[in-house]
Amino acid sequence: MRVHQLSGGYPGVFFLKDINFTVNEGKVYALLGLNGSGKTTIIKMICGLLKVKSGNVFIDNTDILTLKEKERAKLISYVPQQCNIVYDTSVIDVVLMGVTPYLKTFQTPNKDHVVQAYYYLKKFGLDHLAHTNYQILSGGLKQMVIIIRALLQDGRYLILDEPDSSLDLINKNRLMVKIRAITNLYNKGCLISMHNPEYALNYCDNIILLRDGKISEIDLGKERIAFVEKKLSEIYGDLKIIRYGHKYLLCYK
């Protein structure tokens, strides 16, 4: 997926100009930036939820911004910060919403869709919750159900907006491990906006840094740690990256 010269935002309040970056399949990209830097704005523009002023989002040679919502939803599965399902409904029905882009008007999910929905629930150890009311689940479980719904939607790209925001430490880590596994297993291209650069270092392949409306891209597989430290420090202040076994820890100098 190639984001090309994307410009847009909220007229008179906030505007991003000429944003460019690429998300490849099979890789996890962290979208990092301080609060209010425009991460959600970029995600909303890519997903067609906020009209762009100019620019394109190419998947292969198609500008997905020119597609109808249903067609775009077959290419991109979007997981919002908060899913505003406010009525009582079962977990399986929430997951089955993922097939909506493939249904005609008034068509309902068929047996194959239900089998598939159970397959994904089982894969994540949640099939026993299929008939539980979604409303009574914890924040972490709700988040997982929405991610499973996104898998059933079967977009080639998975875009998550701060999926960790309502989770405790254990669930944040679990979620990132799962996203990593999903990306590898299903060869998705994954773009995740997040607050904590430590998760980016430990679970992502690339970082897309947003600062003052400008993007810098860091390939974590290629760049030296000293360079990554310098780039992160430009945003977050004087940081030190510490290696701890196979993991990275971040602290202020």
Ligand code: ADP
């Ligand atoms: P981030 O996701 O990096 O925290 P956002 O993209 O949410 O940043 O916000 C970027 C800027 O756009 C902020 O200044 C925010 O106040 C503004 N903004 C966000 N949503 C709206 C909106 N619906 N109307 C007007 N301004 C908005």
